[in-house]
Amino acid sequence: MTTLITGGCGYIGSHTLVNLLEQQPQRDVLVLDNLSNSSETALQRVSELVGRPIELVVGDIRDKDTLTRLLKQNQVDTVIHFAGLKAVGESVNQPLDYYSNNVYGSLVLLEAMQEVGVNKLIFSSSATVYGTPKQLPITEQAPTGGIMNPYGRTKWHIEHILQDVCTAIPDFTAISLRYFNPVGAHSSGRIGEDPKDTPNNLMPYITQVAVGRRPRLTVFGDDYDTIDGTGVRDYIHVMDLAAGHSAALERLSQIGAGFHAINLGTGRGYSVLEIIRAFEAASGQRIDYGIGPRRSGDIASCYAANDKARQLLNWQATRGLDEMCTDAWHWQQNNPNGYT
Numbered sequence: 001m002t003t004l005i006t007g008g009c010g011y012i013g014s015h016t017l018v019n020l021l022e023q024q025p026q027r028d029v030l031v032l033d034n035l036s037n038s039s040e041t042a043l044q045r046v047s048e049l050v051g052r053p054i055e056l057v058v059g060d061i062r063d064k065d066t067l068t069r070l071l072k073q074n075q076v077d078t079v080i081h082f083a084g085l086k087a088v089g090e091s092v093n094q095p096l097d098y099y100s101n102n103v104y105g106s107l108v109l110l111e112a113m114q115e116v117g118v119n120k121l122i123f124s125s126s127a128t129v130y131g132t133p134k135q136l137p138i139t140e141q142a143p144t145g146g147i148m149n150p151y152g153r154t155k156w157h158i159e160h161i162l163q164d165v166c167t168a169i170p171d172f173t174a175i176s177l178r179y180f181n182p183v184g185a186h187s188s189g190r191i192g193e194d195p196k197d198t199p200n201n202l203m204p205y206i207t208q209v210a211v212g213r214r215p216r217l218t219v220f221g222d223d224y225d226t227i228d229g230t231g232v233r234d235y236i237h238v239m240d241l242a243a244g245h246s247a248a249l250e251r252l253s254q255i256g257a258g259f260h261a262i263n264l265g266t267g268r269g270y271s272v273l274e275i276i277r278a279f280e281a282a283s284g285q286r287i288d289y290g291i292g293p294r295r296s297g298d299i300a301s302c303y304a305a306n307d308k309a310r311q312l313l314n315w316q317a318t319r320g321l322d323e324m325c326t327d328a329w330h331w332q333q334n335n336p337n338g339y340t
C-alpha cells in the first residue's frame, strides 16, 4: 500500500518525507505536486538523503482524473495533504486563487478518495484557525473562526468539510494537524525553506538579511502586550513537525474514525526580539533591524497546548530555539539563493 503526499516538494512536505522514510523505510510513497511554489530539486535532495528514489507526478490536485488514476494504480490507502497556497498577504489580493487551490483542491481530492474508497487523510491545518485566541496556551477545544484573511479561512472551511465527510462516511479518519510556526531546516543543510519572492515570515526574512539578500528587517510593532512589546509565537523546528506527521500516519489506523484536530507546537512562545537575539547567537551574524508599525491582522501572542499530541500521537517537539536558528542559517548559508 502507498501513501500519496500532495505538495511533497514544498517546505514541510520535503522534510516530512525525510523523516517518514527514515522512520518507516518499508512505506511506499508517491508525490503529487504542481511545482507552483517548489522545485523538483527539493525532492531529488530528499532522495539523496534517504538513499532511495521517490516518484513525483507533476500535476494539480484539482485534476480529478489524474488523482483517481494515481489512487487506483498505486493502491493508495492514506493521503498526507500538504498542497495549497499559503501566503497570507497574497490571499487578500487573490482570494479566488486561494479558495480554488485550497478549498476546491481539497474537495476534488476528497471526491477522488471517496470514489476509490481511500478513507484516511492527514491534513495541513494551521493555528490560524483559532483567530484571535482568548486563552493561552491554545487547546484544540478553543473556538475557531474570526479569522482575518482568506488564507486562514480556507483552512477553517476545509476543516469543516472534513468534519462533514467524517460524519457522512463513518469509517473515514481525518487528522487535521494545526501547525504553529514551522522554522529551521534539515541539519544537512540540503533542504530548507525557499520563499519564491520576499519572505512573508520572520525566520526566512532574518536568514535572508543575514546572508545579504535583504538590507534590514522590519519588526512589525513593539507595542503589544507581551514581554518586550513584540509579537510572541510558538516556533517549531520543521523536523519536529515532520516527525509529528510520521507519528500521525503510524496511528491513523488506531486513532479511531472521525475528525481529530491536533496542535503541533512546542508549547512555548518567543518574541520577535528574542528570535533575533537567538539567531545572532547561533549564527554569529548581526541582524540589522528597525521597528515599524504593526502588520494588519497580526495578533499579540500565540502558543500551543500540546497535551493532545502527546496523548494521541505520542509525539512532542525535542529541538530548541538554538537548533532552529542554527539549522535555518546552515541551510541559507549553503544555499544563498535557495534551490536555484
Ligand code: NAD
Pocket: 006, 007, 008, 009, 010, 011, 012, 013, 032, 033, 034, 035, 036, 037, 038, 039, 059, 060, 061, 062, 081, 082, 083, 084, 085, 086, 101, 105, 124, 125, 126, 127, 179, 180, 181, 182
Ligand atoms: P509550500 O508552498 O512550500 O508547499 C506547498 C506545496 O504544494 C508546494 O510544493 C506547491 O508547489 C504545491 N501546490 C500548491 N498548490 C497545488 C495544487 N493545486 N496542486 C498540486 N500541488 C500544489 O508550503 P509549506 O510551508 O510546505 O506548507 C505546506 C502546507 O502546510 C500548506 O497547506 C500550508 O498552508 C500549511 N501550513 C504551512 C505553514 C507554514 O508556516 N509553512 C503553517 C501552517 C500550515
Ligand code: WQD
Pocket: 086, 088, 125, 126, 127, 128, 152, 180, 181, 182, 200, 201, 202, 203, 205, 217, 218, 219, 220, 221, 230, 231, 232, 233, 272, 295, 298
Ligand atoms: C511571526 C512574528 C510578526 C515578519 C503566519 C501565518 C500562519 C502560518 C504561519 C501558514 C509576528 C513578526 C514577521 C517580519 C516581523 N502560516 N514579523 N517582521 O504571522 O505568526 O503566522 O505564518 O499557515 O497562518 O499567519 O508568522 O513568521 O509571519 O510572523 O516582525 O518581517 O514575526 O509580526 O509577530 P505568523 P510570521
